[in-house]
Amino acid sequence: MARCRKCRQKKADVFIPHHRLPLCKEHFLEWFEEYLARTIKKFKMFSPEARILVAISGGKDSLVLWKALDNLGYHTEGLFVDLGIEDFSLISRRVAENFAEEIKRPLHVVSIKKESGLTIPDLKSRTKKYCSLCGSIKRYFFNRFARQNNFDVLVTGHNLDDEASSLLSNTINWQLKYLARKYPVLPEGNGFVRKAKPLCRFTAFEIKEYARLQKIEYLTERCPLSPEATRLVYAELMDELEEKMPGTKIRFYMDYLRKVYPIFNRQVEDFLDRPLTQCETCGEPAVSSPCFVCKLKAEAKG
Ligand code: SF4
Numbered sequence: 001m002a003r004c005r006k007c008r009q010k011k012a013d014v015f016i017p018h019h020r021l022p023l024c025k026e027h028f029l030e031w032f033e034e035y036l037a038r039t040i041k042k043f044k045m046f047s048p049e050a051r052i053l054v055a056i057s058g059g060k061d062s063l064v065l066w067k068a069l070d071n072l073g074y075h076t077e078g079l080f081v082d083l084g085i086e087d088f089s090l091i092s093r094r095v096a097e098n099f100a101e102e103i104k105r106p107l108h109v110v111s112i113k114k115e116s117g118l119t120i121p122d123l124k125s126r127t128k129k130y131c132s133l134c135g136s137i138k139r140y141f142f143n144r145f146a147r148q149n150n151f152d153v154l155v156t157g158h159n160l161d162d163e164a165s166s167l168l169s170n171t172i173n174w175q176l177k178y179l180a181r182k183y184p185v186l187p188e189g190n191g192f193v194r195k196a197k198p199l200c201r202f203t204a205f206e207i208k209e210y211a212r213l214q215k216i217e218y219l220t221e222r223c224p225l226s227p228e229a230t231r232l233v234y235a236e237l238m239d240e241l242e243e244k245m246p247g248t249k250i251r252f253y254m255d256y257l258r259k260v261y262p263i264f265n266r267q268v269e270d271f272l273d274r275p276l277t278q279c280e281t282c283g284e285p286a287v288s289s290p291c292f293v294c295k296l297k298a299e300a301k302g
């Protein structure tokens, strides 16, 4: 491999295709954290003093995000939502706890079994849409925990591959309500805490390389309930485009944010199915009251 572009002395450990950048270990880690700091600043995600809650799954993205934010000196705490998916949840939780211990930051755990009386496997036997329900449940508990504990912002590990493939899917299916809210930072309001995706300009490859060089042990198992999602088709399509034309993902995503998002977002209210209300039982924002989590709780009881 070529020499590092920065020091021009050491052999490069990583080659970043879309930046055409060969870097040694030290300079790759430095580049990664500087680029993260620039992304946070560019999108005005949060201030250096903010109390940040990191949504932790145990996978590479959330752990890399936590590590890099911690290295940059941000005040972070983690939250793991235990979905009750047997061994998978147990292993993910252990990985997350070990990591928190290693970086000496607090990790909070919310168990959906304790909170609602149900687990995701219970839901799987009731509905085919258990994955989208699982996503909504995670968002509900992350938001509630962040608000109740006065965090300034909730950050998630979505990366460029996630953002570009979901943008492609939302565009092909003209899902305007998602397109109108597809931005790396969403302000606080209507019961929602501020949310940000600081890894939105990093590819899965760069994140894996950061994890490898920092020796981060992350979860590699896939959720056993994961269906053959159509989402993967869009991800594969984007990968194919990227391989043939390096830089396609970042161009597609950043051009969307610059040129298209402002047009959609001006009319965001027009695209929402129904205006939001507040759940009378738990106080969380909801499309109707009681919210879906309170309904699940009532079902589990009765
Ligand atoms: Fe939840 Fe597993 Fe589906 Fe992911 S794959 S949304 S963790 S049930």
Ligand code: ZN
Pocket (backbone or CB within 6 Å): 004, 005, 006, 007, 008, 009, 010, 023, 024, 025, 026, 027
């Ligand atoms: Zn170097």
Ligand code: ZN
Pocket (backbone or CB within 6 Å): 279, 280, 281, 282, 283, 284, 290, 291, 292, 293, 294
């Ligand atoms: Zn509720």
